[in-house]
Amino acid sequence: MARSVMSSAARGRVQFQDSDAALHAWFEADSLRRETLAFAPFTTGGDAALPPVVARLDAAEIAALVAQWRAVSPPLDALFLQGVAPADALRRFGLTHWSMNNPRAASVILAAAAAMAPNDAALWLDLGSTLNACGEAADARPAFERALALDSGLARAWLGLALVANALSDFEAAERAFATALARDPQLSEAAFGLGLLCFEQRRYVEAIAHWRRAIDAGSRNALVHAGLGQALFFTGDFSDAAREMAIQINLGIGVDQKLTRRYALARFLETMIVADSDAAFAAYRAASGTDAEDEASVARTAFALLNAYGRRDAAIRLGRARLTRTRDDPIQRYLFDAAAGEKLDRAPRDYLIAHFDCFADTFDKQLVDVLGYDVPERLARLVAAAGRDLPRALDLGCGTGLAAHHLKPGRARLVGVDLSPRMLAKAAKRRAYDALVEADMIAFLAETDERFDLVFVADALIYFGALDEFFAAAARVMPEGALLAFNVETIDAAPFALLPSGRFAHEIVALREAASPWFKPLAELASVLRSEAGAPVEGMLLALERRAA
Numbered sequence: 199m200a201r202s203v204m205s206s207a208a209r210g211r212v213q214f215q216d217s218d219a220a221l222h223a224w225f226e227a228d229s230l231r232r233e234t235l236a237f238a239p240f241t242t243g244g245d246a247a248l249p250p251v252v253a254r255l256d257a258a259e260i261a262a263l264v265a266q267w268r269a270v271s272p273p274l275d276a277l278f279l280q281g282v283a284p285a286d287a288l289r290r291f292g293l294t295h296w297s298m299n300n301p302r303a304a305s306v307i308l309a310a311a312a313a314m315a316p317n318d319a320a321l322w323l324d325l326g327s328t329l330n331a332c333g334e335a336a337d338a339r340p341a342f343e344r345a346l347a348l349d350s351g352l353a354r355a356w357l358g359l360a361l362v363a364n365a366l367s368d369f370e371a372a373e374r375a376f377a378t379a380l381a382r383d384p385q386l387s388e389a390a391f392g393l394g395l396l397c398f399e400q401r402r403y404v405e406a407i408a409h410w411r412r413a414i415d416a417g418s419r420n421a422l423v424h425a426g427l428g429q430a431l432f433f434t435g436d437f438s439d440a441a442r443e444m445a446i447q448i449n450l451g452i453g454v455d456q457k458l459t460r461r462y463a464l465a466r467f468l469e470t471m472i473v474a475d476s477d478a479a480f481a482a483y484r485a486a487s488g489t490d491a492e493d494e495a496s497v498a499r500t501a502f503a504l505l506n507a508y509g510r511r512d513a514a515i516r517l518g519r520a521r522l523t524r525t526r527d528d529p530i531q532r533y534l535f536d537a538a539a540g541e542k543l544d545r546a547p548r549d550y551l552i553a554h555f556d557c558f559a560d561t562f563d564k565q566l567v568d569v570l571g572y573d574v575p576e577r578l579a580r581l582v583a584a585a586g587r588d589l590p591r592a593l594d595l596g597c598g599t600g601l602a603a604h605h606l607k608p609g610r611a612r613l614v615g616v617d618l619s620p621r622m623l624a625k626a627a628k629r630r631a632y633d634a635l636v637e638a639d640m641i642a643f644l645a646e647t648d649e650r651f652d653l654v655f656v657a658d659a660l661i662y663f664g665a666l667d668e669f670f671a672a673a674a675r676v677m678p679e680g681a682l683l684a685f686n687v688e689t690i691d692a693a694p695f696a697l698l699p700s701g702r703f704a705h706e707i708v709a710l711r712e713a714a715s716p717w718f719k720p721l722a723e724l725a726s727v728l729r730s731e732a733g734a735p736v737e738g739m740l741l742a743l744e745r746r747a748a
């Protein structure tokens with residue numbers, strides 16, 4: 199059945215002008231069903247402006263389909279024989295298929311019904327819903343729009359429109375439609391849930407929390423609403439409420455996996471650490487995680503970073519101090535503790551960088567790009583491209599896993615990558631885009647190399663330096679006049695720079711320009727959000743500087 203309609207769609211026929219005549223002809227030719235005719239006031243409008251999924255059906259095809267359906271379904275046939283209006287009979291037939299979890303067949307049947315009763319808003323709503331259930335968002339959208347043009351009060355049609363607009367990545371329309379659905383029916387928990395999900399996906403966690411709470415109050419039966427709410431609360435730093443919601447989800451026993459259990463246990467650790475000591479926090483963690491527990495060092499590292507990121511500095515320092523007594527030789531813990539405690543340092547230590555990025559290498563791309571929305575390499579490459587220079591020899595300092603490579607390599611004679619972390623370099627090597635990859639500290643490399651570069655590119659790596667004078671001098675050594683230096687920094691008002699609890703440095707931009715000025719002049723600057731952290735944007739600047747004459 200579906201295939202028959204689809205083939206008609208493929209032919210793109212729009213032939214409703216003769217549909218009444220064709221259907222009547224079909225019924226008249228069938229003496230057994232002749233009596234049905236009296237109750238079959240077909241109103242197939244012949245309207246090419248109807249949504250395509252209906253407009254492309256022609257009357258003869260509908261007649262043939264109805265005949266087939268009646269032949270295989272005695273209940274449908276009985277409805278026709280009882281004189282039920284064909285559109286109503288088909289609607290019941292279609293809804294039966296839908297309730298039997300066959301939305302594809304239901305959508306074909308409802309499309310035929312809608313062709314017969316094109317002004318029945320509820321029918322278009324059902325048709326849109328079945329199409330959406332089959333994943334046919336593009337066809338479903340005009341069906342919902344038609345339903346709403348006929349009756350704008352249909353909250354469920356707004357909800358359907360929101361869902362398909364979301365599936366079609368038209369997020370603004372989706373948000374408007376969700377909100378209208380809720381305005382029409384404040385108890386429509388699916389709309390509140392959908393709006394929450396849309397906000398969550400856009401990292402608007404506070405709004406997501408409000409919508410999901412509303413969905414729960416309205417009796418949401420979404421199986422994962424508590425897990426979602428817990429996650430959003432976690433991302434706002436409300437670890438206690440996050441733990442409570444995740445506990446509800448875990449007690450429901452739905453969607454519980456290792457990831458949820460570990461997130462729940464981490465929330466328990468954090469809420470406990472804020473009010474008590476690390477022994478109590480680890481005890482809470484172990485009780486919550488059971489057999490899914492991670493090792494203590496990883497939990498402490500993650501918890502320490504999160505406490506810092508969410509402004510729980512006291513708890514971070516207490517945790518750091520407690521850990522340091524056990525793990526004096528852990529370079530990550532030591533440096534981050536120093537950073538949180540406000541030590542005066544002017545660059546991140548080499549052992550910290552290697553240990554941190556070696557640990558991070560496997561998950562770096564996923565975490566940065568997918569979770570934190572990081573796209574500095576791409577934007578920095580665009581800033582360079584906008585200069586319109588020919589820069590054949592490029593150097594990617596702190597190249598990491600090589601996220602910049604496919605932006606930098608095309609059209610260049612040579613691309614060299616430098617990084618301290620062997621495991622980040624191993625990932626970069628897999629991209630096969632670099633002519634050479636060098637394991638070295640970038641300043642040591644710049645001081646020693648015989649190569650010269652027209653572009654020195656540093657995405658998210660100068661954030662590990664406070665004082666930059668030495669770097670600028672070393673970079674200038676390998677760059678001829680007119681070569682470009684492109685990099686980004688996190689920005690701060692306090693000159694010249696500050697070490698943040700995250701272990702990264704932020705720079706004051708006037709002081710930075712001054713530090714660069716003996717060798718470089720400004721070419722382009724772009725204030726920019728670099729990524730999000732702890733649910734908040736990290737402000738920074740992308741810069742392109744030009745090498746002055748030596």
Ligand SMILES: C[S@@+](CC[C@H](N)C(=O)[O-])C[C@H]1O[C@@H](n2cnc3c(N)ncnc32)[C@H](O)[C@@H]1O
Pocket residue numbers: 551552555574575595596597598599600601602616617618619622638639640641656657658659662
């Ligand atoms: C945040 S990652 C950025 C990686 C890559 N540029 C990107 O944008 O995806 C920072 C990288 O810089 C490297 N790095 C930091 N300081 C360095 C230094 N002094 N010398 C060489 N590499 C360094 C780290 O090992 C890490 O791979």
